[in-house]
Amino acid sequence: MSNEQQIPILDLGPELAEVSAELQAAYKRVVASRHFILGPEVEAFEREVAAYLGVRHAIGVNSGTDALVLALRALEIGPGDEVIVPPFTFFATAESVSAVGATPVFADIDPETFNLSPEAAAAAVTPRTKAIIPVHLFGQSADMDALGTLAREKKLLLVEDVAQAFGGAWRGRKLGTIGAAAAFSFFPSKNLSCMGDGGLVATDDDKVAEATRMLRAHGSRRKYFNEAIGYNSRLDALQAAFLRAKLPRVDEWNRARREAAARYTELLSGVKGLVLPRTRAGAEHVFHQYTVRVLDGRRDRVQTTLQEAGIGTMVYYPKALHQLPIYPQASLHLPNTEAATHEVLSLPMWPRIARETQVRVSDRIRELAGPVR
Ligand SMILES: Cc1ncc(COP(=O)(O)O)c(C=O)c1O
Numbered sequence: 001m002s003n004e005q006q007i008p009i010l011d012l013g014p015e016l017a018e019v020s021a022e023l024q025a026a027y028k029r030v031v032a033s034r035h036f037i038l039g040p041e042v043e044a045f046e047r048e049v050a051a052y053l054g055v056r057h058a059i060g061v062n063s064g065t066d067a068l069v070l071a072l073r074a075l076e077i078g079p080g081d082e083v084i085v086p087p088f089t090f091f092a093t094a095e096s097v098s099a100v101g102a103t104p105v106f107a108d109i110d111p112e113t114f115n116l117s118p119e120a121a122a123a124a125v126t127p128r129t130k131a132i133i134p135v136h137l138f139g140q141s142a143d144m145d146a147l148g149t150l151a152r153e154k155k156l157l158l159v160e161d162v163a164q165a166f167g168g169a170w171r172g173r174k175l176g177t178i179g180a181a182a183a184f185s186f187f188p189s190k191n192l193s194c195m196g197d198g199g200l201v202a203t204d205d206d207k208v209a210e211a212t213r214m215l216r217a218h219g220s221r222r223k224y225f226n227e228a229i230g231y232n233s234r235l236d237a238l239q240a241a242f243l244r245a246k247l248p249r250v251d252e253w254n255r256a257r258r259e260a261a262a263r264y265t266e267l268l269s270g271v272k273g274l275v276l277p278r279t280r281a282g283a284e285h286v287f288h289q290y291t292v293r294v295l296d297g298r299r300d301r302v303q304t305t306l307q308e309a310g311i312g313t314m315v316y317y318p319k320a321l322h323q324l325p326i327y328p329q330a331s332l333h334l335p336n337t338e339a340a341t342h343e344v345l346s347l348p349m350w351p352r353i354a355r356e357t358q359v360r361v362s363d364r365i366r367e368l369a370g371p372v373r
Pocket residue numbers: 063064065066089090092093135161163164184185186187197198199
């Protein structure tokens with residue numbers, strides 16, 4: 001082990017220090033109010049986040065996973081329906097489809113962005129397909145033009161999974177405002193995060209919003225007058241208050257992430273056997289992750305050696321969802337996804353990561369991968 005300081009994959013310290021006074025004030029305000037679940041603090045957050053996104057309705061829920069489940073239920077997606085999802089994402093994207101009784105249908109990704117391939121999605125449409133869930137993976141928008149056209153032609157709903165891309169945009173439109181509904185996560189590692197679990201459904205559709213609000217509170221619009229089997233999926237006032245403290249900084253933090261990404265790209269360019277992330281025209285990337293590909297079967301060795309040097313990295317994701325035993329589709333072969341699971345490596349990334357830290361990470365990777373000859 002090196003004597004140098006350890007570098008984690010994510011350091012929340014600088015972000016929390018920047019808003020420390022606001023977080024303390026938020027805590028005191030909520031404790032003084034004695035109102036801990038939903039209530040004025042959650043309503044204020046919902047108004048502020050709706051204004052930020054430019055969407056009619058924002059509904060605070062328990063987690064990003066619940067946001068997906070509630071959005072699908074509110075859109076009346078259920079048993080007998082198929083929903084097209086990428087297999088290269090966090091499990092919750094497909095899990096939510098299964099949780100509402102529908103069937104996730106996996107379509108391959110675009111190797112350049114790691115996002116759902118519109119061509120593969122088009123090929124996966126059947127008469128039972130009801131929706132597509134584009135995931136804006138690692139902070140970069142999926143191709144919402146092509147997916148939007150496909151959805152219109154085939155009369156499908158788009159449910160955006162914006163868990164990793166708060167503040168990102170597609171052709172100037174904030175992610176989460178393009179589809180019929182969108183799900184956000186405020187899990188502590190996300191670009192906008194709380195201090196526990198939290199999530200949000202965004203939609204312009206009044207009916208979908210009303211159904212989501214009903215479902216998050218045990219299927220009741222009026223307490224004790226339950227009309228559907230719903231969920232206990234209410235956002236806590238404390239989490240909403242913490243999120244209100246951070247929301248005004250999120251654009252600056254995303255800008256700093258882009259700057260950090262550009263530094264990595266400068267420091268790592270020309271390294272043989274390494275493919276750096278690219279931003280698609282039209283996408284405003286918010287670099288939730290800076291994810292490279294390590295070619296020639298050397299990813300695991302590079303990761304282990306970095307670990308030995310005190311540098312934390314992560315493999316998002318080591319297993320394709322269509323290859324999980326819970327989704328037994330042994331015959332399904334999705335080559336772009338399968339290659340990505342063997343090659344991707346996410347490097348240390350947070351808004352205030354220091355250039356020296358990035359130099360240390362990059363120098364080590366350069367040594368391991370070797371310069372272009
Ligand atoms: C792409 C994606 N979808 C959904 C989720 C689920 O969010 P949560 O952990 O808040 O339930 C996450 C993150 O954890 C995610 O990264």
